[in-house]
Amino acid sequence: MKLVVIGAQWGDEGKGKIVDFLARDADTVVRFSGGANAGHTIVHGRNTYKLHLVPSGIVYEDKRVILGTGMVIDPEALEKELEELSTAGVVWAGRVLISDRAHLVLPRYKRMDKDLDTKRAQPIGTTGRGIGVTYSMKSARDGVRVIDAFDDALLAALSQEDRDFLLEHREFFREMMVDVNSYMTDHGDENVLLEGAQGTLLDLDLGTYPFVSSGSSSANGAAVGAGFGPRELDRVVGVCKAYSTRVGNGPFPTEFESERDGDLEHVIRELGHEYGVTTGRPRRCGYLDLVALRYACRSNSIDTLALTHLDIYDSFEEIQVCVGYKVDGRVTELFPASRTAAANAEPVLKALPGWKASSAQARAFSELPTGAQDYVRYIEEYTGVSVEIISVGSDREHTIVERDPWTPS
Numbered sequence: 206m207k208l209v210v211i212g213a214q215w216g217d218e219g220k221g222k223i224v225d226f227l228a229r230d231a232d233t234v235v236r237f238s239g240g241a242n243a244g245h246t247i248v249h250g251r252n253t254y255k256l257h258l259v260p261s262g263i264v265y266e267d268k269r270v271i272l273g274t275g276m277v278i279d280p281e282a283l284e285k286e287l288e289e290l291s292t293a294g295v296v297w298a299g300r301v302l303i304s305d306r307a308h309l310v311l312p313r314y315k316r317m318d319k320d321l322d323t324k325r326a327q328p329i330g331t332t333g334r335g336i337g338v339t340y341s342m343k344s345a346r347d348g349v350r351v352i353d354a355f356d357d358a359l360l361a362a363l364s365q366e367d368r369d370f371l372l373e374h375r376e377f378f379r380e381m382m383v384d385v386n387s388y389m390t391d392h393g394d395e396n397v398l399l400e401g402a403q404g405t406l407l408d409l410d411l412g413t414y415p416f417v418s419s420g421s422s423s424a425n426g427a428a429v430g431a432g433f434g435p436r437e438l439d440r441v442v443g444v445c446k447a448y449s450t451r452v453g454n455g456p457f458p459t460e461f462e463s464e465r466d467g468d469l470e471h472v473i474r475e476l477g478h479e480y481g482v483t484t485g486r487p488r489r490c491g492y493l494d495l496v497a498l499r500y501a502c503r504s505n506s507i508d509t510l511a512l513t514h515l516d517i518y519d520s521f522e523e524i525q526v527c528v529g530y531k532v533d534g535r536v537t538e539l540f541p542a543s544r545t546a547a548a549n550a551e552p553v554l555k556a557l558p559g560w561k562a563s564s565a566q567a568r569a570f571s572e573l574p575t576g577a578q579d580y581v582r583y584i585e586e587y588t589g590v591s592v593e594i595i596s597v598g599s600d601r602e603h604t605i606v607e608r609d610p611w612t613p614s
């Protein structure tokens with residue numbers, strides 16, 4: 206079976222935790238988009254792992270992980286991350302594979318990324334990891350793929366800087382290279398988890414363009430980004446937080462405003478530890494945006510939602526959610542394509558009762574405080590998609606599974 210897990214908001218939905226949880230039943234985990242711009246946190250007992258490039262299944266000793274075709278891989282960042290995993294006691298040799306068709310991030314791409322963003326009239330606030338430039342080079346057909354690093358004739362045509370860099374790093378990943386297509390043919394019966402990075406609203410095609418990342422971070426990128434055919438995919442799990450966050454610039458209709466919401470942004474940021482794993486930047490915080498979430502459900506064919514950080518609302522008297530936008534005096538329930546409309550959209554908020562009780566001990570939906578159950582039911586009703594996994598804490602055990610996505614329908 207092949208299961209896709211993607212972010213249904215602006216990234217940082219808690220994908221790392223959900224992928225890690227679901228990876229228990231996977232044989233192979235494939236990351237299908239993005240690069241070192243991602244930051245996926247996994248907590249196992251007393252150990253916390255922060256991953257950027259390596260798929261989240263790595264911490265299980267018996268899983269193989271593949272950095273898929275749709276990724277953009279910075280060899281230096283990969284070496285550093287794998288060294289850190291070794292230091293943390295994770296034995297990864299022989300378990301990390303890299304698609305031979307994935308693109309490589311060269312040092313000058315990172316410089317260009319920072320330079321371009323600084324010069325933009327409206328900076329995107331990129332992570333500076335060379336992501337956009339590498340995808341641009343790929344589209345322009347000037348990129349360097351993993352396999353190309355071993356093509357000496359091709360290297361000879363590159364600049365001295367690029368060539369030296371590739372010659373310095375290529376031995377590190379020589380043994381990791383894999384043709385994903387033949388790997389999948391040889392492992393056809395396996396459970397494969399396709400791990401997304403970023404989120405739907407940062408997707409190049411579906412997101413709040415131009416304030417997006419440059420990969421196909423939606424489920425639509427999963428097949429091509431991993432390296433197999435679209436009919437191979439069985440189910441799509443969308444991960445969303447009980448509220449919203451966004452890092453970097455761009456439209457965020459439900460962002461807390463101090464005049465309307467007091468110090469909610471600060472409260473949520475501290476309760477939810479909403480600081481970037483990759484850049485350390487404080488995340489912008491806001492109400493759950495059901496308009497955006499339903500858009501994500503529809504545009505990704507999401508079968509089931511995994512709701513994270515529900516416990517962050519445990520102490521609240523009342524919780525608001527966004528059920529529409531007011532744009533140019535009109536109310537809409539559709540996510541606007543226009544960047545100006547998205548930037549000016551005012552949220553239509555609906556207040557739901559809080560539960561003022563701890564949800565952290567719940568291990569089944571029925572054990573959640575009634576108000577929390579009602580909150581989840583409201584999300585299902587609005588989006589038309591059932592919430593089947595609920596996370597009530599950072600540890601693996603703080604997870605409620607109403608229906609296991611690996612179970613065939």
Ligand code: IMO
Nearest residue numbers: 216217242243244330331332402403418452453
């Ligand atoms: P994970 O996988 C949140 C944001 C950046 C910036 C925009 C473009 O941890 O959810 P880029 O460097 O990709 O060109 O930056 O996208 N961004 C993310 N925000 N989570 C992520 O990944 C992100 N990856 C990129 O902040 O606004």
Ligand code: MG
Nearest residue numbers: 217243244245
């Ligand atoms: Mg992150």
